[in-house]
Amino acid sequence: MNAHHQPATAILLRRDAEGIATLTLNRPQARNPLSEAMLTALSEAFTAIAADRSVRVVILAAAGPVFSAGHDLKEMTAHRADADCGRAYFTDILGRCSGVMQQITALPQPVIAAVEGTATAAGCQLVASCDLAVAGSDARFCTPGVHIGLFCSTPMVALSRNLSAKHALEMLLLGEMVPATEAARMGLVNCVVPAGDALAEAQRLAGIITSKSPATVKIGKRAFYEQREMGLKAAYDHATAVMVENMLARDAEEGIGAFMEKRAPIWES
Structure with missing residues (x-):
């Protein structure tokens, strides 16, 4: 088993075992935001994994009670003070986030999200971008931008490719929390398991995939x-x-x- 010699404080942990690379978002105290640093870490990890023939499947998990709260709004709001009111920064950070989502799709290996807790906004987009997703029974999903005057337009791209049009628009227009069982009915996740068991189920699915060519x-x-x-x-x-x-x-x-x-x-x- 290879933990890639990372400090426990790294914001993204990687552990490899039996052909499965598990990436764990590791800023639980901040609700695992897709900050500049997290997006960089994810992008670098996916680039390395794409070229790693020993990796057959990737599992994306998160530490703490929140899978990911999405973009770091404090980080983004700070750039409203820029001369262009943040236009260049917003364009860059949203483009970087979209790039990471496209890396998941382009990755040669299947990616399975193991979701416990809440996945909101770009965090929900991250789940929708994975090839498969497993949710613990306490998991919840939401694209809440509409509540704060910011329609979740980039998460919409991934959602609209996973859900029916009406289900995607229901999430986007209402901005309400969707429980795990409803997310499975909508097609956002493949299955729901008892709370705390999402990673184990993702590992089971990954093990089946590693037996294939x-x-x-x-x-x-x-x-x-x-x-x-x-x-x-x-x-x-x-x-x-x-x-x-x-x-x-x-x-x-x-x-x-x-x-x-x-x-x-x-x-x-």
């Missing part, structure tokens, strides 16, 4: 997000081309052969 999982994740942005015919054409290449790959030949021979496949690492 890493090359195939990488191909599939990338193709899923690519085709989702296309029209129907283009999506089918793209998926067909991807599947042909996949069929010709070594792991598909091995997997099909193993199935026919009733044995366990041996994947390329």
Whole structure:
């Protein structure tokens, strides 16, 4: 097990075990905000993981009773005193946050959110950006910007790609807390487990994924997000081309052969 020699005070902890990299937001006293420093730490971690062939799945968790309260409003408000009233800073920090969300989608490995407590605003966006999400029964989700005159427009991008239009707009327009069971019904999370068990369930799901061909999982994740942005015919054409290449790959030949021979496949690492 590799903890990457981090001090316990690091704002983002990484621990690797059995092909699973667990990233833990670690500013519980500040409600794990997506501050400048946290966004930098997440971006650097995702960049390192993308190139790390030993990592097969990523779990995103958080320390303390709040998963993430979203942007650091104190940090942002301070820049209203800038000569441009904060325009350049707001553009930069929101762009950096959007970049981290896109890194999750572009990451070769699946990312699973393990959510305990509340995930609000950009913290909710972070959950929606992950490929899978598990919630403890006490978890709650919210895009509350509408209460303070700041519509959650960037979280909307991730929400609208996870939820139906009406469910996404319900969260965005009302700004109310959504309990875990309702979040599962809406499609924001995959499942709800007893409070405190989200990480264990995420690890269980990650363990199943690590048993699959890493090359195939990488191909599939990338193709899923690519085709989702296309029209129907283009999506089918793209998926067909991807599947042909996949069929010709070594792991598909091995997997099909193993199935026919009733044995366990041996994947390329």
